[in-house]
Amino acid sequence: MTAREAILSALRRNAPTTVPPPDHPEGMRFPDPVAQFLESVKAVGGASARVADAAALQAALSALPVWAEAKKTVSLVPGAGHSTLDPDAVADPHQLEGVDVAVIAGALGVAENGAVWVPGENLGRHRAIFVITEHLVLTVRAADVVSNMQEAYERIRIERPGYGVFISGPSKTADIEQALVIGAHGARSCSVFVVG
């Protein structure tokens, strides 16, 4: 008997009588999800602002100190900033080490926790870009902000294109005496712009 057969038959032998799945409760809704989302991003250590349109986004990005000081940049959002390095032109993701700022489009924002859903297709050729960059800038359309995670999962397809990540604020740790330190392994800062 293979391990697979042994495990599955033991699980079937020992399984209790089938219990039906429960209904999910209704998730809380915010009267103004965008305002709550902007608040939540700040609460998880990020920065956030709402901009009216693409031109305002470009202006706000230019005004960010991390952008102004950056030498190596990657922008995967047309019309927002520019790339000094084309991530799709490098064959090996290790070559992304040293990127100062990456600008990436989120597909959805979640008001209750400041999380931004970034599907794999928005990351270009290499997944690593969102975590290897020193600083991260995310954009979300105002119309794509939902109240809670349950709503979020009704809206997204997690299995396409094979990869996706919720990002809520900058990388952080509290592993030394529970002191919160921003910038553990991933981005040292996370700025989120809601457009529209």
Added chain:
Amino acid sequence: MNTFHADKAAAFARDVPHAHWHDTALWFMRVKRDRGAGSVPEWEKLRNAASGIKAHTLSRLADYLEEFERNAKANGIQVHWARDGAEHNRIVGGILEAHGVKLVAKSKSMLTEECGLNPYLEARGLEIVDTDLGERIVQLAHEPPSHIVMPAIHKKKEQIGELFHQTIGTAEGLSDPKVLTEAARQHLRRKFLGAQAGLSGVNFAIADTGGIVVVTNEGNADMGTSLPPLHIASMGVEKVIPRARDLGVFLRLLARSATGQPISTYTTHFHAPLRSGELHVVIVDNGRSEILGRETFRRSLSCIRCGACLNTCPVYRRSGGYSYSYLIPGPIGAVLGAQRDPVAHASLPFASSLCGSCSDVCPVKIDLHHEILALREEIRSRKILPGGKRLSMRIAGVVLRHPALYRAFGWLARSLLRAGVARVGPGATWARQRELPAAPKETFRELWKKEREEKVA
């Protein structure tokens, strides 16, 4: 080796300021958890739903694992099955060796601790780097984790500064958490860039989409799995959930229960390997199917490893993770450890006040304190109760069966309390960490009698 929880707890409590700090630090996590839970009006409904989804999944675990496997394979993920820890290690070691891997970046996984993966791979000449900061600290110190979410919570920042000085060459005398974290970031960045494979655990495996979800705050799992072309993820059979939408329920509970955060920083969904890479998932039983067959204890398989029961436990907070003989400490560790090996972990179900706080905070509503009590009974009936407890239980049994003896012992206890016996000799040792009540002037029996007489009169 002495595996009695009480003895090791006594050693931990000897350093009074440190023990007090540990207690306070963990209680702070509990306070943050309460704030997180309090921010969600439907919190209790979510707990019920999470508990119900887990109960449903456990009742059809084999079906969901097959569904997961089918969909994962269609996504290009390679699925392996391991009956026990040894088989798991052989599978992981085999894949790494076939790829000629020398350096592995590993993110946190309690399952690989359970299987003893690191020593197995190290014995084969591989370098395994734990990349979660807390895990890296305990790895450099050659210690196991003392908490499932905060592995180095037992260490003071000065100790970590000294450890880094000796192991990764930082300057002497550092103790600022920011400076230490930055040093670890630089040290581990080099490891990430050099690793040929990434290992991770699995927080959730989704049957209907055939993918896995891994959660971290630091981004270490993302660094470790997005640079090298090879990713191996290890999961226990109980990690599967039926549908993608169930994640909405669990993720709203997980981080709030663990640290009070509304969600962890990175919640990564893997449904395909990297371009020209490989993604392997190893599904491990290692005793879980047996637990599934035990009605009283099967709910312990619902655990999502948030650590809330550790943070709230008055015994864990005051005795530290190393007092527990099992690798997972606290209430859930007592339940899992004593089931795995009741002889080795016989004292763990007694490391509890049965106050029930663990069950109250558990996001998936595991009846932890009931399971702990049931394990005590099991340990007693199997006659593996520690000697002292066996004797005291026997005495209690005799006394409680004989009312006259019970009255006599009551009188004796009150007299001894009044005489201050808890201030001298062995009584003082026993009472050092306890606040003893004042002996009542009248017993309940006397009050009851008086009440009856007044009513009659």
